[in-house]
Amino acid sequence: MSNDIRIGVFVCDCGTNIAGVVDVPQLVEYAKGLENVVFADEGRWSCSVDYLARMKDSIQEHNLNRVVISACTPRTHEPLFKRTAKEAGINPYLLEFVSIREQVSWVHMKEPDIATEKAKDLVKMGVAKAELLEEGEEIRLPVKTDCLIIGGGMAGMNAALSVAHQGFNAILVEKEPRLGGILNEICFISHDNHKTPAVKVVQAKVDQVQSHPNIKVYTDTSIDTVEGYIGNYKVSLSANGDGSRSSLDISTIIVATGMKELEPEGQFEFGNDPRVVTQLQLDHMLKNKRVGNLNNVVMISCVNSKNETRGCCNIGCHTSVKNAVALKHLRKDVDVHILYRDMSLIKEEGSAQRTAKHLGVKFWRFPDDRYPEVVKKNGDLVVTVYDFLVGREFKISTDLLVLTTAFKGNDTVEQIKGHLKVSTNSGGFFQESHVKLGPLEFATDGVSLAGCAKAPMAFKESSEEGIGAAMRASIPMKRGYIEAEGIVADIDLTDCNQCGLCSKRCPYSAITVDEEKNPEVVKALCKGCGLCAADCPKECIGIVHYSDDQVFAQVEAALEQDAGKKIIAYVCHWCALGGVDMAGVSRLQYPSNARLIRVMCSARVSMKMMQRPLELGAAGVLVAGCEFPTCHYITGNYAAEKRLNRAKRKLAKAGHDPEKLWNVWCSAADGPKFANTMRTMVKELDLE
Numbered sequence: 001m002s003n004d005i006r007i008g009v010f011v012c013d014c015g016t017n018i019a020g021v022v023d024v025p026q027l028v029e030y031a032k033g034l035e036n037v038v039f040a041d042e043g044r045w046s047c048s049v050d051y052l053a054r055m056k057d058s059i060q061e062h063n064l065n066r067v068v069i070s071a072c073t074p075r076t077h078e079p080l081f082k083r084t085a086k087e088a089g090i091n092p093y094l095l096e097f098v099s100i101r102e103q104v105s106w107v108h109m110k111e112p113d114i115a116t117e118k119a120k121d122l123v124k125m126g127v128a129k130a131e132l133l134e135e136g137e138e139i140r141l142p143v144k145t146d147c148l149i150i151g152g153g154m155a156g157m158n159a160a161l162s163v164a165h166q167g168f169n170a171i172l173v174e175k176e177p178r179l180g181g182i183l184n185e186i187c188f189i190s191h192d193n194h195k196t197p198a199v200k201v202v203q204a205k206v207d208q209v210q211s212h213p214n215i216k217v218y219t220d221t222s223i224d225t226v227e228g229y230i231g232n233y234k235v236s237l238s239a240n241g242d243g244s245r246s247s248l249d250i251s252t253i254i255v256a257t258g259m260k261e262l263e264p265e266g267q268f269e270f271g272n273d274p275r276v277v278t279q280l281q282l283d284h285m286l287k288n289k290r291v292g293n294l295n296n297v298v299m300i301s302c303v304n305s306k307n308e309t310r311g312c313c314n315i316g317c318h319t320s321v322k323n324a325v326a327l328k329h330l331r332k333d334v335d336v337h338i339l340y341r342d343m344s345l346i347k348e349e350g351s352a353q354r355t356a357k358h359l360g361v362k363f364w365r366f367p368d369d370r371y372p373e374v375v376k377k378n379g380d381l382v383v384t385v386y387d388f389l390v391g392r393e394f395k396i397s398t399d400l401l402v403l404t405t406a407f408k409g410n411d412t413v414e415q416i417k418g419h420l421k422v423s424t425n426s427g428g429f430f431q432e433s434h435v436k437l438g439p440l441e442f443a444t445d446g447v448s449l450a451g452c453a454k455a456p457m458a459f460k461e462s463s464e465e466g467i468g469a470a471m472r473a474s475i476p477m478k479r480g481y482i483e484a485e486g487i488v489a490d491i492d493l494t495d496c497n498q499c500g501l502c503s504k505r506c507p508y509s510a511i512t513v514d515e516e517k518n519p520e521v522v523k524a525l526c527k528g529c530g531l532c533a534a535d536c537p538k539e540c541i542g543i544v545h546y547s548d549d550q551v552f553a554q555v556e557a558a559l560e561q562d563a564g565k566k567i568i569a570y571v572c573h574w575c576a577l578g579g580v581d582m583a584g585v586s587r588l589q590y591p592s593n594a595r596l597i598r599v600m601c602s603a604r605v606s607m608k609m610m611q612r613p614l615e616l617g618a619a620g621v622l623v624a625g626c627e628f629p630t631c632h633y634i635t636g637n638y639a640a641e642k643r644l645n646r647a648k649r650k651l652a653k654a655g656h657d658p659e660k661l662w663n664v665w666c667s668a669a670d671g672p673k674f675a676n677t678m679r680t681m682v683k684e685l686d687l688e
Helices: 024-032 049-061 074-087 101-105 112-130 154-165 181-185 198-211 279-287 316-330 347-358 413-420 459-479 501-505 531-535 548-558 575-585 607-615 636-653 671-684
Strands: 007-012 037-043 066-071 095-099 139-142 146-150 169-173 215-218 221-229 232-239 245-250 252-255 259-261 276-278 296-303 335-340 362-365 373-377 380-387 392-398 400-405 407-409 447-449 481-484 489-491 511-513 519-521 541-543 567-572 594-599 620-626 661-666
Touching (some): 007 024, 007 112, 024 037, 024 066, 024 112, 066 074, 066 112, 074 095, 074 575, 095 101, 095 112, 101 112, 101 575, 112 548, 112 594, 146 245, 154 198, 154 215, 154 252, 154 459, 181 279, 198 215, 221 413, 252 413, 252 459, 276 279, 279 316, 279 400, 296 316, 296 392, 316 335, 316 347, 316 400, 347 362, 362 380, 459 481, 489 519, 501 511, 531 636, 548 607, 567 575, 567 671, 575 620, 575 661, 607 620, 607 636, 620 636, 620 671, 636 661, 661 671
Parallel strands (some): 007 037, 007 066, 066 095, 146 169, 146 252, 169 215, 252 447, 296 335, 335 362, 567 594, 620 661
Antiparallel strands (some): 221 232, 232 245, 259 407, 489 541, 511 519
């Protein structure tokens, strides 16, 4: 490739989506006048097969070695254009993407002149970055066919069988002495199979697992250490009984550790009176048929759930109705009362409530802010409930009070979280990569997630998730390799003071320290979030495609004119940019002052990046990242938030107004939140 920088700018009309607002011919002419731009072109539909072929011809004809695409959002079409650039002979990391549809034409529809000027700025920023782009490459890692499944409940057993049926090796590790998980503790799985105890369902599945030649089972076993990455995990196990140890070479991992009931801790006399039990304890009684002396049973739903700290427990209504039906089948003359806030049953469970009512179970609905009260009166338990459907209060005497309480992740969650460097949520469950885009996997490649390790689930859903997680894990094992993204950290040891901060703070443990305390990036593990680069006190770390120089080039290009009217907004590629895109898709109109700079994670935004725009006269700086508690890079937004707080103090000491530094955390669906932030910033910074 020639040392001369030859940039081509390709501007898309997107039919009338862009060209209906932005003066695209004027934008193309403007691009032609930018330094190092040797070719600029307009395409009606740049993502069409015909125009992509034309783009490849133009790249080769004009000997281009950098490409700037000015079109829609990079979240949808960047891979397509990268592939096209590669087919034309250009390293795909020498392509920069500029969004003038979601960020310009759709959100400034009534201001074509202003929209066109903003589009010019964004193209200029893209060209400024393109001049400094460096080549990158995907990292191909070999992946073998050994899969570790952590947890031997129904999700874990189904995952193991699904992996094994494909000819791969499944290693199933369970900390308890037997397989089955929480199903070992219950009587029946659902309201309509009271003649088939859960133990029979579990045993049938256990027999399949233990007889499969491709499955190795370790029960009563703990995981001591997990080191490495996809295709190259080293796992050590120890038997809980004799302490014997085993070492395994693993390629992929499935987490199916299950859940446990959250005890009510003194609520409604629980722990003070043996007649107050949880649903799981009632299941034990049903399983052992210890209900012969019961005459009146009251169940209270939503204990420790649907409150300020926890959402719906997902399975409480199903469980209470299931156990009420089981009680009536075992003893017809027992009176059963279910006290509930609302009945959340999926469509196929609708018959459960009808069955329960047919058997004589009574349902009482109480208000959200008026939970039932329990008192002891003459040795009896008396429950007072206000039924707002009837509009009055009732008192029910009971000889067994059953609390439908919430669940939390298994006791091993924190240990496994530490081993695998994955996320958990406030409820004590593991956090999936993305609720819609990655529901069965973590952000860490090669580690899948299934069943009640993620959230409380009924039998059917948990079983299906085990199969789904196995399919995710099987993809790289079937292919034999995985290609890791080339956006990774790179360390220059010249000025490194060997502080070790980068190694300590990397959420993926992708930076190791050798015997001489020199840090080194394990590129196969690195996700390119940029947290290490932003924290490095000596600025020794760069991120491919998001280096300091490239970001500052964009800042300077944006603020070259009318800096005092502009806001520099650093936006993470995942949720925050998704929110920006959603604002565009929704055609939410907001002020045009912001010039967005994409970073992979809000943690990439260093204090210097926050300060530099203000030094150049910018009206304000915005850092936009993923909404808490989720983050594509595990803890990136938490690191960004801490840095923002420190940055405000530093800005004040440097003579800048800290009130000009803003932040917003939004989900990928929260376009209104981003648009409102823009409106509020413009108003409070007096830019209207």
